[in-house]
Amino acid sequence: MTAPKRPDPARLKRITEAAVSARNDREAGYRARALKLYPWICGRCGREFNRLNLSELTVHHRDHNHDNNPADGSNWELLCLYCHDNEHSRYEDTARYSGDNHGGQGPAPATSRPFADLKALLDGEGLDKDKP
Numbered sequence: 194m195t196a197p198k199r200p201d202p203a204r205l206k207r208i209t210e211a212a213v214s215a216r217n218d219r220e221a222g223y224r225a226r227a228l229k230l231y232p233w234i235c236g237r238c239g240r241e242f243n244r245l246n247l248s249e250l251t252v253h254h255r256d257h258n259h260d261n262n263p264a265d266g267s268n269w270e271l272l273c274l275y276c277h278d279n280e281h282s283r284y285e286d287t288a289r290y291s292g293d294n295h296g297g298q299g300p301a302p303a304t305s306r307p308f309a310d311l312k313a314l315l316d317g318e319g320l321d322k323d324k325p
């Protein structure tokens with residue numbers, strides 16, 4: 194029996210760097226493809242881009258899954274930095290707040306609970322059935 198290996202920081206760093214560079218390669222790949230497929234215009238504000246400011250035009254993934262890169266570009270949308278940022282903060286807000294309250298700022302907002310009635314119905318039915 195050997196003692197459990199402690200994580201080797203140098204190794205971790207290598208792995209992280211490899212992952213980052215793989216991601217950068219992949220990003221460069223789909224960005225180039227998206228820029229070939231679509232006109233260089235922000236899909237939100239309509240700002241037009243050219244070679245000089247193209248670095249401010251980014252590729253957004255409609256389903257927010259950066260690994261989903263279909264060849265027809267259907268998951269990509271070209272957005273300027275600002276609109277892209279906006280898009281993601283909206284998405285994160287939705288994810289963060291869905292089904293939970295806002296972290297103690299008063300009562301939770303009224304969210305739709307499609308299954309609340311169903312549960313009550315099932316509970317009621319269960320009680321009735323279980324009654325001797």
Ligand SMILES: [Zn+2]
Binds near residue numbers: 236237238239272276
């Ligand atoms: Zn924009």
Ligand SMILES: [Zn+2]
Binds near residue numbers: 252254277280281
């Ligand atoms: Zn995005």
